[in-house]
Amino acid sequence: xxxxxxxxxxxxxxxxxxxxxxxxxxxxxxxxxxxxxxxxxxxxxxxxxxxxxxxxxxxxxxxxxxxxxxxxxxxxxxxxxxxxxxxxxxxxxxxxxxxxxxxxxxxxxxxxxxxxxxxxxxxxxxxxxxxxxxxxxxxxxxxxxxxxxxxxxxxxxxxxxxxxxxxxxxxxxxxxxxxxxxxxxxxxxxxxxxxxxxxxxxxxxxxxxxxxxxxxxxxxxxxxxxxxxxxxxxxxxxxxxxxxxxxxxxxxxxxxxxxxxxxxxxxxxxxxxxxxxxxxxxxxxxxxxxxxxxxxxxxxxxxxxxxxxxxxxxxxxxxxxxxxxx
Ligand code: PBG
Numbered sequence: 001x002x003x004x005x006x007x008x009x010x011x012x013x014x015x016x017x018x019x020x021x022x023x024x025x026x027x028x029x030x031x032x033x034x035x036x037x038x039x040x041x042x043x044x045x046x047x048x049x050x051x052x053x054x055x056x057x058x059x060x061x062x063x064x065x066x067x068x069x070x071x072x073x074x075x076x077x078x079x080x081x082x083x084x085x086x087x088x089x090x091x092x093x094x095x096x097x098x099x100x101x102x103x104x105x106x107x108x109x110x111x112x113x114x115x116x117x118x119x120x121x122x123x124x125x126x127x128x129x130x131x132x133x134x135x136x137x138x139x140x141x142x143x144x145x146x147x148x149x150x151x152x153x154x155x156x157x158x159x160x161x162x163x164x165x166x167x168x169x170x171x172x173x174x175x176x177x178x179x180x181x182x183x184x185x186x187x188x189x190x191x192x193x194x195x196x197x198x199x200x201x202x203x204x205x206x207x208x209x210x211x212x213x214x215x216x217x218x219x220x221x222x223x224x225x226x227x228x229x230x231x232x233x234x235x236x237x238x239x240x241x242x243x244x245x246x247x248x249x250x251x252x253x254x255x256x257x258x259x260x261x262x263x264x265x266x267x268x269x270x271x272x273x274x275x276x277x278x279x280x281x282x283x284x285x286x287x288x289x290x291x292x293x294x295x296x297x298x299x300x301x302x303x304x305x306x307x308x309x310x311x312x313x314x315x316x317x318x319x320x321x322x323x324x325x326x
Contacts, residue, residue: 031316089121179193
């Protein structure tokens, strides 16, 4: 054997950390939290072991738990006390997210991101104002432009409550521009926008829709979220969001879309975020429960892979567990 190149020389325990190309730090991670206006006790989320919906009174305690692990940022989701056709509790100044953010920013040093969408707040579960066709009309979908106004109002109400960053997730055309303009006009030109720029119509969101009670009552979201078959279209979506003033570009879900993360990283200099979604979390838990794989090791490998593909920050339900290991 005349082998001059022997990559194994660089795989001893001593040298592996020196030649490691990718590192993961607890400060790269964002932990989602769920604040629920319909309960006064913590409620475990069955399909997402270890996660709970917490009442408003527990929001600060929940964020402190996250911070104790070394994770510094949270993204807040709300479950409102009531829902209606226009999702009015999404932009109420005394809405659940607004109240939670007020308390969290007053009592902790956490970096607070808020998800801006209407699906948890509308009685039909879609991410905006619906057209007025009959409910069994298969073409029934969200009206784009009227939805923009409500998203902008929601974003401003979050900024007023003290949110550090706004993350619009509804895949409404023009949402970043509409939110940027409204924030600027209301005196929040310093509040950045992390756009869910390439958000796919994914079946990996299943457990989240239980957690946040946001499943569409009929139909699906393929008239506004992206087709998993498309990659070039993601670049168009990202270009539009950059033009409209997005500060951070997110891809969602994470693991099935590593090529998209990589392509955005190669083309743009903006920070790239990956959302390691509820289904990615639930499937590792389910397999680990059966003893089929090692939960912590596969979770770590998932997050390192997202970073290797080009993500700078990762939203993940594994944030606390992995940060504790790091
Ligand atoms: C709101 C929103 C969703 C998720 C984040 N923001 C639900 C959806 O689009 O159906 C999913 C997160 C996850 O699955 O972990 N639109």
